[in-house]
Amino acid sequence: RMDYWHHRIVVHHSGQDDLKYLGWRVSEKPEFEALGQKLIDAGYDVRVCDKAEAQERMVLGLMKTVDPGGNPTEIFWGPRIDMSNPFHPGRPLHGKFVTGDQGLGHCIVRQTDVEAAHKFYSLLGLRGDVEYRIPLPNGMTGELTFMHCNGRDHSIGFGAMPAEKRLNHVMLEYTDIEDLGYTHQQFVKNDIDIALQLGIHATDKALTFYGATPSGWLIE
Numbered sequence: 001r002m003d004y005w006h007h008r009i010v011v012h013h014s015g016q017d018d019l020k021y022l023g024w025r026v027s028e029k030p031e032f033e034a035l036g037q038k039l040i041d042a043g044y045d046v047r048v049c050d051k052a053e054a055q056e057r058m059v060l061g062l063m064k065t066v067d068p069g070g071n072p073t074e075i076f077w078g079p080r081i082d083m084s085n086p087f088h089p090g091r092p093l094h095g096k097f098v099t100g101d102q103g104l105g106h107c108i109v110r111q112t113d114v115e116a117a118h119k120f121y122s123l124l125g126l127r128g129d130v131e132y133r134i135p136l137p138n139g140m141t142g143e144l145t146f147m148h149c150n151g152r153d154h155s156i157g158f159g160a161m162p163a164e165k166r167l168n169h170v171m172l173e174y175t176d177i178e179d180l181g182y183t184h185q186q187f188v189k190n191d192i193d194i195a196l197q198l199g200i201h202a203t204d205k206a207l208t209f210y211g212a213t214p215s216g217w218l219i220e
Helices: 029-041 051-056 114-124 177-189
Strands: 022-025 061-066 072-077 106-110 127-135 141-148 156-159 167-171 194-200 207-212
Touching (some): 029 061, 029 114, 051 061, 114 141, 114 156, 177 194
Parallel strands (some): 022 072
Antiparallel strands (some): 061 072, 194 207
């Protein structure tokens, strides 16, 4: 949990130490049904889930598909939000997580065909394009496509770069800089690898660092 939602992140026990699915919320049932039809008309395989599967995710409606990069994608409406069940963080926080109409945060995922991925996420309603170029060890330049569906700079990003895992990183945002500083301190204190140290992004001026997880992907 990160707020009043029943959950934001789910950890499943399985033999696959990788991203199991990404969830995208649409506002109401008519929009949910219309988006499902758009995906079908565009040639994507879509499965509308029964009530039992929707209940497992704590939503009123659920459909499943796969993006062009092979990332399982779930689209839903009506998430369970319990305003009478206060969120208690795993440790004391000065502030809280930035969620609300901006969602969980953002993630960067593996894609092999950037054009196909851009077409897929554009169909879902996201907007964006290539916004970042980074130098690669082989002397070439990698391009990152950032796409968003809310007030965040981006909700998902991808580029045609080699990766062992489906997931490159997940970003979580605090409202208070003291929580960021304490988290960084805990990474150092517990000898958890930091892939990229504290710095300010050139695009959105966010102050972040990237720490390693046991699964090999990063948390920003």
